[in-house]
Amino acid sequence: MLVQLARQQDAGIFRDAHSALAKAFLTSRMREVVAWRREISGGNGIVLDYDIARFFADAEAIYSFEGTREMNTLIVGKAITGQSAFV
Structure with missing residues (x-):
């Protein structure tokens, strides 16, 4: 994609x-x-010995930080329909 x-x-x-x-x-x-x-x-997914929990937390932050996903979907929707849904 990039x-x-x-x-x-x-x-x-x-x-x-x-x-x-x-x-x-x-x-x-x-x-x-x-x-x-x-x-x-399993249980190793939440312990600090492995970085899985850190990756999980990073993914959640990127996904939802300040409405990132919602904002990107609104931008795409406006490009497709021509109608802005921004309030």
Whole structure:
């Protein structure tokens, strides 16, 4: 995705909605993957000897910090429909 975004930027066809869509999608997948890893690790997924809990906390912060996911979805929605849902 990042390579494609870089190509679009080089070609001059890059829009903010492209990066918003990539970030919304990738943060959702990241959250899902670290949740699987924590679940697979069982009790080791929450102890400090392994970095799984730290990754889990980082993923949650990136996913939800100041409404990041919601803002990115609103940006993509406006690009698709032309209608702003911002209040």
